[in-house]
Amino acid sequence: MIDFAPLYSRDVACMRYSPIRRMAKLAMQPGIIGFAAGTPSATTFPAEEIRRIAGEILEKDAQGALQYGLTLGFAGLIDALNSFNKTRRGIDCTAEEVCIVSGSQQALDLIGRLFLDPGDVVLIELPSYIGGISAFRNLQAELVGVRQASDGIDIEDLVARIEACRVRGRNPKLLYVIPNFQNPSGITMSVEKRRALLGVAARYQLLIVEDDPYGEVCFDESLMPSLRPIKSMDTEGRVLYLSTFSKILAAGLRVGWIVAPRPVIEKLDLVKQSTDLCGSMLDQRIVAECLRQGVVDRHLPKIREFYRRKCRVMLESLEKAVLPGVQWTRPEGGLFLWITLPARLDSEALLSESIESARVAYVPGHPFYVDDAGRNTLRVAFSKESEDNIRAGIDRLAQVFRRHLE
Amino acid sequence: MIDFAPLYSRDVACMRYSPIRRMAKLAMQPGIIGFAAGTPSATTFPAEEIRRIAGEILEKDAQGALQYGLTLGFAGLIDALNSFNKTRRGIDCTAEEVCIVSGSQQALDLIGRLFLDPGDVVLIELPSYIGGISAFRNLQAELVGVRQASDGIDIEDLVARIEACRVRGRNPKLLYVIPNFQNPSGITMSVEKRRALLGVAARYQLLIVEDDPYGEVCFDESLMPSLRPIKSMDTEGRVLYLSTFSKILAAGLRVGWIVAPRPVIEKLDLVKQSTDLCGSMLDQRIVAECLRQGVVDRHLPKIREFYRRKCRVMLESLEKAVLPGVQWTRPEGGLFLWITLPARLDSEALLSESIESARVAYVPGHPFYVDDAGRNTLRVAFSKESEDNIRAGIDRLAQVFRRHLE
Numbered sequence: 001m002i003d004f005a006p007l008y009s010r011d012v013a014c015m016r017y018s019p020i021r022r023m024a025k026l027a028m029q030p031g032i033i034g035f036a037a038g039t040p041s042a043t044t045f046p047a048e049e050i051r052r053i054a055g056e057i058l059e060k061d062a063q064g065a066l067q068y069g070l071t072l073g074f075a076g077l078i079d080a081l082n083s084f085n086k087t088r089r090g091i092d093c094t095a096e097e098v099c100i101v102s103g104s105q106q107a108l109d110l111i112g113r114l115f116l117d118p119g120d121v122v123l124i125e126l127p128s129y130i131g132g133i134s135a136f137r138n139l140q141a142e143l144v145g146v147r148q149a150s151d152g153i154d155i156e157d158l159v160a161r162i163e164a165c166r167v168r169g170r171n172p173k174l175l176y177v178i179p180n181f182q183n184p185s186g187i188t189m190s191v192e193k194r195r196a197l198l199g200v201a202a203r204y205q206l207l208i209v210e211d212d213p214y215g216e217v218c219f220d221e222s223l224m225p226s227l228r229p230i231k232s233m234d235t236e237g238r239v240l241y242l243s244t245f246s247k248i249l250a251a252g253l254r255v256g257w258i259v260a261p262r263p264v265i266e267k268l269d270l271v272k273q274s275t276d277l278c279g280s281m282l283d284q285r286i287v288a289e290c291l292r293q294g295v296v297d298r299h300l301p302k303i304r305e306f307y308r309r310k311c312r313v314m315l316e317s318l319e320k321a322v323l324p325g326v327q328w329t330r331p332e333g334g335l336f337l338w339i340t341l342p343a344r345l346d347s348e349a350l351l352s353e354s355i356e357s358a359r360v361a362y363v364p365g366h367p368f369y370v371d372d373a374g375r376n377t378l379r380v381a382f383s384k385e386s387e388d389n390i391r392a393g394i395d396r397l398a399q400v401f402r403r404h405l406e
Numbered sequence: 407m408i409d410f411a412p413l414y415s416r417d418v419a420c421m422r423y424s425p426i427r428r429m430a431k432l433a434m435q436p437g438i439i440g441f442a443a444g445t446p447s448a449t450t451f452p453a454e455e456i457r458r459i460a461g462e463i464l465e466k467d468a469q470g471a472l473q474y475g476l477t478l479g480f481a482g483l484i485d486a487l488n489s490f491n492k493t494r495r496g497i498d499c500t501a502e503e504v505c506i507v508s509g510s511q512q513a514l515d516l517i518g519r520l521f522l523d524p525g526d527v528v529l530i531e532l533p534s535y536i537g538g539i540s541a542f543r544n545l546q547a548e549l550v551g552v553r554q555a556s557d558g559i560d561i562e563d564l565v566a567r568i569e570a571c572r573v574r575g576r577n578p579k580l581l582y583v584i585p586n587f588q589n590p591s592g593i594t595m596s597v598e599k600r601r602a603l604l605g606v607a608a609r610y611q612l613l614i615v616e617d618d619p620y621g622e623v624c625f626d627e628s629l630m631p632s633l634r635p636i637k638s639m640d641t642e643g644r645v646l647y648l649s650t651f652s653k654i655l656a657a658g659l660r661v662g663w664i665v666a667p668r669p670v671i672e673k674l675d676l677v678k679q680s681t682d683l684c685g686s687m688l689d690q691r692i693v694a695e696c697l698r699q700g701v702v703d704r705h706l707p708k709i710r711e712f713y714r715r716k717c718r719v720m721l722e723s724l725e726k727a728v729l730p731g732v733q734w735t736r737p738e739g740g741l742f743l744w745i746t747l748p749a750r751l752d753s754e755a756l757l758s759e760s761i762e763s764a765r766v767a768y769v770p771g772h773p774f775y776v777d778d779a780g781r782n783t784l785r786v787a788f789s790k791e792s793e794d795n796i797r798a799g800i801d802r803l804a805q806v807f808r809r810h811l812e
Contacts, residue, residue: 001642001643001667002613002642002643002644002667004667004669004670004673007521007579007613008520008521008673009519009520009521009522009523009526010523011519011523012519012520012521012673012676012677015673015676015677016676039473039474042468042469042470042472042473043469045468045469045472045473047464047468047469047472048468050464050468050472051461051464051465051468054460054461054464054688055457055460055461058453058456058457058460059457062448062451062453062456062457063448063449063451063453064448064658065658066448066451066453066456066656066657066658066659067445067446067448067451067656067657067658068445068652068657068658069658102508102660102682102685102686103682103683105680105681105682105683106681106682108680109680109681109682113415113417113418114414114415114418115413115414115415115418116415117415117416117417120415131679131680131683134679134680135680135681138677138680173413207408207413236407236408237407237408238408246474250472250473251472251473251474252470252471252472252473252474252475252684252686252687252688253472253686253687253688254508254682254684254685254686254687261407261408261410263410264410267410267414267418267421270418270421270422271418271421271544273537273540274511274514274515274537274540274541274544275511275512275515275541275681276508276509276511276512276515276660277509277511277537278658278660279508279660279686280508280658280659280660280685280686280688280689281658281659281660282460282658282659282686282688282689282692283686283688283689286688
């Protein structure tokens, strides 16, 4: 067998399996209560309606649904999506400002390839989504972390980080943010901070990559105006907006989207063409029909209620648990919350104890930080388990923590 | 509006729309006989069976089919595929040696990212598939062309090119070949040359990227033994084999695959995860069931007969057309053939005349060459048009050519 190691590209030579993936295997043993995976619950997917719609599509226009399509996406989906963008997300854009992608992970990769050369600086929240971190890191970008407060990114710290980069001759190119129910922290950025970010971006010639997978998974409809994307306030074309149907329709239908200025979409067309020619045509048509027939609109209240209840149960269980010195976020949407242990504790070290003695899995927080911090933090997802399991799991997890808090 | 141009990465800054894409728009006017698009005919897709199978999947296991899956692909598909690899392609491999991709274009991109740094040399047939050329070129690889004869790549020229690279201190990393009914030439590589390539690859420490989208689209079943992939003879793990269901099942279901040694697949897992997390789960399950239920096996004879007849009609029309000094290939499978005009003629210049006066579209050959040659060549696909249109189209095209041959 050949030794492949010397043949890999520089990008790839430095890639490793993340500790999270190793842990994920452990956590898949039977009997484990799973707070680790941040995936949506498959029980929220409108399976019956999707089955009916898939059947209709393959009855009426199988040849279209089974043939290659345009790289930027199926025109019928882009149309349906732009109504959704406008009415639900407050984003008014043309068909030429949209690129359909195979989930927003592909969007992160494509945007990275569009703008990043090795060594380019990306500003990124502390903590942030691991998939975003790895997409940018795999392109050999330099990732500079920016602190978050309970109302989102710390603008002062952001400016200080940018200035520090400039002092050493580097102008950051991208700022990556997840303003709504952030992954992994559950934090939501205030409206004031969203506006302020646009000012900072203009001042320092930054582009904002706004990742919004959870905005519609909001537990209280009255909050929606405060969840308006930064993109909806962007008059300059500085925001590249990404979202996905993974959380509000079905994750296995790989359909996400990018809204960006037309020249960026034209470049994306070129980059994407050589990466996959086009996305799944059947998936795109199913999602288009789900939008057109109101499946998403009808279904959203159920999804919100589903996660709202689970989140409440988890918060109540945490509050009952008596955990001195332990803090957690209180998300108003999304799939998970964030626990901060006293600084001396290491959530990665505690994980094996948690799995073995308490039979509970979570994700250690350290890999979500690009500055090597966060060893005392962890993410617990309430998306997967039943309410009873959430109660039992938090109870058992609290026992593990208490052993180390004393 | 911001000026994005200075912000693009070096890879992207040098990307342009290929002339083929510009032409494609012209060729989509109504009334044009289309020999340009090399896509399979949608009438060959087993729509009825796919509809039934999609319904069954969404009835029996919607939650699985609509949820995220593994990055390397759905295990049920990998199993079914490995029977196919073994019985139909003579490739005996384990589940750990397979990565499912969203069509083989994604395979080309991922393999490029796995192995290529800017300036690395990829050896490539003259002419070769445009999507392969652009995937490698977009990664800033240096593409070195190798001549083809009527029985495939010219081994002497290959060795000479490798030696010339080594003289200037560059060891080529990859050799990209399409041994069966090559895109765009329709040429098939002889068994002797397939064997010889393995020797050359071992001698010069090359990896072979073997792209085989058309191997099963063979007009004469008795030829199958001579179409055995290079991978089936590879004892050293030097061949990375790619194929796809786009031509033998449905192009819009984005399902292709890579067979490669296990360490390469493990790296692919990492690279692919940050590019899309996973491919369409519904598409993968549909393809798995089509394999398991024998849809592909039952369907293949019809597909072969469909394209065999069209190819014969095109060849007969060309033979009748009286075109002194014009040559063409006689493919034994695939979707297109290759025409070489006298050296003084330019197929790109003739295309507008062909579209405007003859209402026939084809693809000029020049962009398929990485050495700036091939201006007198063109690709004509017989996949899309009816037999009557093929006769009429070749007749009208021949009239255009004859005006310039006199």
